[in-house]
Amino acid sequence: xxxxxxxxxxxxxxxxxxxxxxxxxxxxxxxxxxxxxxxxxxxxxxxxxxxxxxxxxxxxxxxxxxxxxxxxxxxxxxxxxxxxxxxxxxxxxxxxxxxxxxx
Amino acid sequence: xxxxxxxxxxxxxxxxxxxxxxxxxxxxxxxxxxxxxxxxxxxxxxxxxxxxxxxxxxxxxxxxxxxxxxxxxxxxxxxxxxxxxxxxxxxxxxxxxxxxxxxxxxxxxxxxxxxxxxxxxxxxxxxxxxxxxxxxxxxxxxxxxxxxxxxxxxxxxxxxxxxxxxxxxxxxxxxxxxxxxxxxxxxxxxxxxxxxxxxxxxxxxxxxxxxxxxxxxxxxxxxxxxxx
Numbered sequence: 543x544x545x546x547x548x549x550x551x552x553x554x555x556x557x558x559x560x561x562x563x564x565x566x567x568x569x570x571x572x573x574x575x576x577x578x579x580x581x582x583x584x585x586x587x588x589x590x591x592x593x594x595x596x597x598x599x600x601x602x603x604x605x606x607x608x609x610x611x612x613x614x615x616x617x618x619x620x621x622x623x624x625x626x627x628x629x630x631x632x633x634x635x636x637x638x639x640x641x642x643x644x645x
Numbered sequence: 646x647x648x649x650x651x652x653x654x655x656x657x658x659x660x661x662x663x664x665x666x667x668x669x670x671x672x673x674x675x676x677x678x679x680x681x682x683x684x685x686x687x688x689x690x691x692x693x694x695x696x697x698x699x700x701x702x703x704x705x706x707x708x709x710x711x712x713x714x715x716x717x718x719x720x721x722x723x724x725x726x727x728x729x730x731x732x733x734x735x736x737x738x739x740x741x742x743x744x745x746x747x748x749x750x751x752x753x754x755x756x757x758x759x760x761x762x763x764x765x766x767x768x769x770x771x772x773x774x775x776x777x778x779x780x781x782x783x784x785x786x787x788x789x790x791x792x793x794x795x796x797x798x799x800x801x802x803x804x805x806x807x808x809x810x811x812x813x814x815x816x817x818x819x820x821x822x823x824x825x826x827x828x829x830x831x832x833x834x835x836x837x838x839x840x841x842x843x844x845x846x847x848x849x850x851x852x853x854x855x856x857x858x859x860x861x862x863x864x865x866x867x868x869x870x871x872x873x
Contacts, residue, residue, distance in 0.1 A: 544687060547714040551704060551721040552694030558725045560751035562732030563739055574869070576737070581865035582730045582858070583760055584831045587818040588839035589857035590699075590756070593846055594815035601846065610812060617816050621823035627662035630820035631813060635665075638812055 613638035649774045656781020659761040662820070666813035667757070667786060668793045670698050672804060673811065675797025677702065681709040685798045692794040696787065697755065700724040703851060719850055726855045730862075731759040738766045739776055750776060753783025760821040830868045837861040 571579075595614045598604045604611060617634030624630070647655075660667075671692075678688030683705060691701045700721040707717040731754055739747055762779045769775050804810055825831035838861035845853040 543714060544683070544708065545690075547708075547718050548687065548691055548694055548704075551700070551718045552691075552696075554718065554722040555695050555697055555700065555725045555728070556752060558722070558728040559732060559754045560748060562729055562736050563751050563754075564744060564747045566733065566736045567740065571733070571737070574866070577869055578862055578866045579730070579734050581831065581834045581862060582734050583763065583822065584825050584834040585838050585858040585861040585865060586727050586730060587756070587760070587822050588835045588861070589842035589854050591815040591818045591822070592839035592842045593853070594812070596843055597846065603843070610815075613812070614815060614819060617819050618823070618826070621820055622826060625824070627820040628665070630823055631662065631665045631816045634816040634819065635810075635813060638809060642807075642809065 609638055609641040612641060647769075647772055647774065649777045652772065652774050652777040653781040655765065656758075656762060656778040656783075657785040658781075659765065659778075660757050660782045660785050663757040663761075663786070663817050664789055666810075666817040667698075667789050669804060669810035669813055671790050671793025672797035672800075673802065674698060674701055675794035676800075676802040677797075678705050679798050679801065681705055683709070688798055689794060692791055695721065696752070696790065697721070697725055698790070716850070723850045723852050724854050727756075727858060728754055730858060731756075731763075734763060735759070735766070735779070738770070739779075742776060746776070750779055750783070753780060753787055755783065755786055757817060757821065758782030758786050830865075830872065833868055834861045834865045837864040 591614075595610050596604055598608070613634050616637040617630050620633035621627075621630030624633075674692070675688055678691070678701075679685055688705070691704070695701050695704070703724060704717050704721050707720060708714065732751070735754070739750065742750070758779065759782075762782045765778045766775055769778075822835060825835065838857045841860045842853050842857035845856045847853075848856060
């Protein structure tokens, strides 16, 4: 039963990946739609970022001075000026560790 | 004109930095599946069959928490609906490919790969072999995901939980979005999505993960109207 459900979940997931690519003809999409679609990264990724940063493990809003919020802010600042993916991720992780282990 | 090999390699290198989050996340995914008492084969098979980090963990958590398989399967579907949006963006660049190639490339579409390849594809619309970038990002992420889940299954959570490596996941996505912070219209869309995700966090079946993007895409279309 569990195996079957994994397979169904896999098929569903694959369909989410392939539907638009195999079925949609680019001519169907108007220029307006294409312009809106250029915001997809800005629309999708914050929904992954915000809950992970602002909620604690029990799903409640954290204090504004929580380690994750401070470390994420540092990562944003470093990333903005350094324009470098590794610097962004590492500055966030390292400041997170400094706050929880040393302060 | 760049060769297939060169473009593949560019894709592969582009997702390199994201391994800082993909590898620990894969290890966690493998380890908690086994800890929850699922068969190691099942936990690993999910990495091939579903191949979607967050949805794999949610699936196992729901089942071990006693939820029905229907709820678990539906949640995976809902969490992964965001791929439909990625597909809509990518379809423009893949339209000339054969059906078989489209079906193969689809399997490798994941968040970080989409984000990095999308940047490349936008700037390189005229490259004939541009789809090799998606294969480069996708296959690299796939291989690392397989290896890290296997490590997690065999070795368990050998990375101490106190390190909080889960936190690398939002950091990866911050790194992906950082350049969009330079454009005010993108900042508006980011804030609308982020705040909506917090507001709708308790919506059923983890649907906040698709509600927030849809709300912010509506905001994006309004922003576009104002710009005109």
